[in-house]
Amino acid sequence: MNFVWKVYIMQDDATLNAFAIPSGYMYFCTDFIEYLANEDDLMGVMGHKMAHSDKNHSVQQPHRHCSVNLLLSIAFGNEPNQAAQILTSLGSLTFSRNAETEADEESVKYLAKIPIIVMKLQHSLKS
Numbered sequence: 001m002n003f004v005w006k007v008y009i010m011q012d013d014a015t016l017n018a019f020a021i022p023s024g025y026m027y028f029c030t031d032f033i034e035y036l037a038n039e040d041d042l043m044g045v046m047g048h049k050m051a052h053s054d055k056n057h058s059v060q061q062p063h064r065h066c067s068v069n070l071l072l073s074i075a076f077g078n079e080p081n082q083a084a085q086i087l088t089s090l091g092s093l094t095f096s097r098n099a100e101t102e103a104d105e106e107s108v109k110y111l112a113k114i115p116i117i118v119m120k121l122q123h124s125l126k127s
Contacts, residue, residue, distance in 0.1 A: 005050065009033065020049035022056055047107030054106065057099040 003024030012029040020026040
């Protein structure tokens with residue numbers, strides 16, 4: 001998929017989470033960003049989250065807990081207080097091991113196209 005990605009950082013020092021929704025929106029909690037060792041790890045996670053969206057992994061989950069209206073309200077800023085509800089709901093979703101492997105592989109493909117050292121990403125993708 002070809003999204004114009006929009007990245008948002010949510011002030012949340014108690015939640016270790018990041019997620020992307022299949023429309024080009026990516027969210028990072030400040031606690032998660034602080035957890036990462038360096039910018040290369042952040043790029044690896046971003047590529048991984050982009051791959052999940054590109055491959056529609058979240059849409060393939062039969063037990064999705066998030067409502068489309070809630071996601072849209074967060075995406076367009078109508079209800080920023082509900083970010084915690086989104087994080088709780090998305091935190092309960094688990095991707096299959098195959099989806100995780102596919103996202104890792106796609107992330108490496110994406111990142112190999114830009115001038116970074118791919119070997120540094122092994123640390124973040126193994127986590």
